[in-house]
Amino acid sequence: MLLLSIPTSLIIIITTLIAIAFFTLLERKILGYSHLRKGPNKVRVFGLLQPIADAAKLFLKELSLPKSSNILPFFLAPILALILALCIWTLYPFSTNPSKYAFGILIFLVISRINIYSALLGGWLSNSKYALLGSLRGIAQTISYEVSISLILLSPIIFIKTFILQSISSFNFIWLSIPIIFLIWLISILAETNRTPFDLAEGESELVSGFNTEYRSGTFAIIFIAEYTRILAIRIISSVLFIRTQNIYLSLILILINTLLISITFVWTRTTFPRIRYDQLINLAWKIFLPIALIFILFHLIFLYIYV
Secondary structure (H helix, E strand, C coil): CCCCHHHHHHEEEEEEEEHHHHHHHHHHHHHHHHCCCCCCCCCHHHHHHHHHHHHHHHHHHHCCCCCCHHHHHHHHHHHHHHHHHHHHHHCCCCCCCCCCCCCCHHHHHHHHHHHHHHHHHHHHCCCHHHHHHHHHHHHHHHHHHHHHHHHHHHHHHHCCCCCCHHHCCCCCCCCHHHHHHHHHHHHHHHHHCCCCCCCCCCCCCHHHHHCCCCCCHHHHHHHHHHHHHHHHHHHHHHHEEEEEECCCHHHHHHHHHHHHHHHHHHHHHHCCCCCCCCCHHHHHHHHHHHHHHHHHHHHHHHHHHCCC
C-alpha cells in the first residue's frame, strides 16, 4: 500500500480547511434565513471573511486550563481527533491518487471507531463530571449507529468480494433502489457525526456542550475543525458510494452536487427537528435500524445463493 505524497497531502489539508470554513458560513447563513434573520453579513462582502475572523478570534484568545485536568493528554485529545478526521479524506478515490487501498472500507470503519477515543479522552482527562457524561453518551451513541453503517456497507461487499472503495463505488448496488436503505444510512451518519436532532453528546441545554466543556480558545477550535472535517468527509464518502458513472468528470460533478444536497439536508434537519430523548435515540438504532439492516443482509445472501 503506497502512501500519499507530501504535496498531495498538503493539498488535501488546505482544501479541507477551506471547505470547512465556507461550509460553516453556509450553515450559519441557512440557519439565519430559516429563523428570519440575516446571519453573518458584517465582515466584508456578504460576510465571506467571517470564518477567518472567527478562527483568528479563537486561536488568539488566552488559553486557560482546568487545574484538575491532565495537561499533556488533555491537549493531545483534540489533535488526535483532527488527525483521524484528516485520515478519512485520504480514502477518497481520486483519479490521480497513486494509492489504491486494498482495504479502504475497513480503514474507513476502523478510523470511525478509533475516533471514539478522542471524545473519551477529552471528557475523561478534563476531570469534569459534565464532560465525562457527554463523552460516555457520545460513545454509546456512536457504537449503536456504527452497527447500522457497517451492515449497510456489508451488502455490496457480499457481491463484489472486495474492500476497495473504488470497486465498491463503481458497483451498481441493488440496495440503491430501495429508499429505506438510503434513509437509514442518512440518519445513521447524522447520529454518527453528532448532528441535530442526535447531538445528545453535545446537548448545550443539558450537558453544557458535552465532552468539550472544558476546552476553550485554540483547543476548542481544533475540536470544531476536526468535527466538521469528519462530517464533510463522511458526506463525500456517502456521495461516492451512492453515485458513480463511467465518465470521470460527470461522476465528479454528480458527487459534488450530491454532497452539497446532503449538506443542505443536514442543515435543514438542524433548523427543523428538536433534539430527541436519549432512550429514543438508542431504541431507534437497536430496535428498528438493526433488524432492517439484518433483513437486507439475509435477502442479499439468499439472492447470492440462488442467482450467483
